[in-house]
Every structure is written in C-alpha cells, then in structure tokens.
Amino acid sequence: MAIVKQGLALLNEVGLDGLSLRRLARELGVQAPALYRHFAGKDDLLHAMADAMFDAEMAALDRPPPGADWGDWLAERSRAVRRAMLSYRDGGRLREHMDDPADHWPGLELLLQMMEEAGFTAEEALSAVFAVGNHVLGSVIAEQESRQFDRPSGRDVHIDPRRFPRLARAATLRTCGRDFEGEFEYGLKVFIAGLRGMSARAR
Incomplete structure (x- = not known):
C-alpha cells in the first residue's frame, strides 16, 4: 500500500516519535481525514508498517x-x-x-x-x-x-x-x-x- 510505503519513508526522516497521521497526510498531499478511512489511528498505521518492514527479508525464508x-x-x-x-x-x-x-x-x-x-x-x-x-x-x-x-x-x-x-x-x-x-x-x-x-x- 502506498500509504504504508510512504510511512516507512517518513519514519526514516523523523523517527517513530515524530511520525503522525497528520504529518504523513502532508507528505502524501492529502487531508488527514482521508487517512482515517484506512487507519483508525497511529497505532493502526504502525501495525501495518511493522508488518511491511519484514516483507522483503522474510519472503525468502518461508x-x-x-x-x-x-x-x-x-x-x-x-x-x-x-x-x-x-x-x-x-x-x-x-x-x-x-x-x-x-x-x-x-x-x-x-x-x-x-x-x-x-x-x-x-x-x-x-x-x-x-x-x-x-x-x-x-x-x-x-x-x-x-x-x-x-x-x-x-x-x-x-x-x-x-x-x-x-x-x-x-x-x-x-x-x-x-x-x-x-x-x-x-x-x-x-x-x-x-x-x-x-x-x-x-x-
């Protein structure tokens, strides 16, 4: 998902404490409420990012x-x-x-x-x-x-x-x-x- 990918990119810039749905929305050029249609809150976004973080490495280890x-x-x-x-x-x-x-x-x-x-x-x-x-x-x-x-x-x-x-x-x-x-x-x-x-x- 593009939102999760951008979230991981933003994480590298601002760290976990600086990451927010509002800031991510600005990076994506949308209003914050648009993200709430996909994620209930920051924790929900972090769950998806954590899952995605392992995709590339773990796919080869099934x-x-x-x-x-x-x-x-x-x-x-x-x-x-x-x-x-x-x-x-x-x-x-x-x-x-x-x-x-x-x-x-x-x-x-x-x-x-x-x-x-x-x-x-x-x-x-x-x-x-x-x-x-x-x-x-x-x-x-x-x-x-x-x-x-x-x-x-x-x-x-x-x-x-x-x-x-x-x-x-x-x-x-x-x-x-x-x-x-x-x-x-x-x-x-x-x-x-x-x-x-x-x-x-x-x-």
Missing part, C-alpha cells in the same frame, strides 16, 4: 532448503530479522507494534518441526526461538538508540589500568567503538552452541 540444519536456519532467520529492523530508523521499536505475524508462521512452523526432530520438546523449541528473538530485538534497539542519541561509540574512556587491568585491556579493543554486528554474532553463536548441546543431551 521454507528451509532441503536438508537444512535447524541451527543454521535459526541463525539465518535471526540475521534476516535483524537486517529488516536495521533497514529503518527505529525499526526495533517499530517491531514491537507488529500486529499480525501470520505471514511468518509457515517458516516458523517448519523451524519448530526441525527442532523437534533434533530432540527438542515443543515447549523447548518455542522457548529457544523466543529467546533468540529477544537477543535480536535487544541488539537492534541498543544499536539504534546509540545512533539516535549520537553517542560517540569511539570516545576515549579513561580507565586506571592499576585498579581495573582487565577493563583497561578490553577498552583498547574498542578504540573504534562498539562492534554491534560482532556482538550480535557472538551472542547468536553462544545461543546456537548452547541449544546444540541441549539437543545432543536430549538425544
């Missing part, structure tokens, strides 16, 4: 390739979700307005099936997917808030190496700022490795 490994597939889905949210300003916060994720259910159903076949119970598989999803969302929000508040990720941090030798050594590794992608990938690796261990014990 079905794992033949013989796919559940851990590799969970990691690929996680990266796709992260890319989708990072492609828009405040995408992490917008994700929390997602209304109807039913379009993602076919791929999720297959992922859960793959995990059950690997030895997880249905509850364990679902909990694992939610836990990894929380890692994805949290990492995106942290990265986007860092940009939003213009926190210089490479700013000098003065740490007394005599009192905090380990922190001082760690700080030298961050002279170019936080590596959000590296942190995300490390966390994802830890999650998948831990889940593989659980799966092995279950078998």
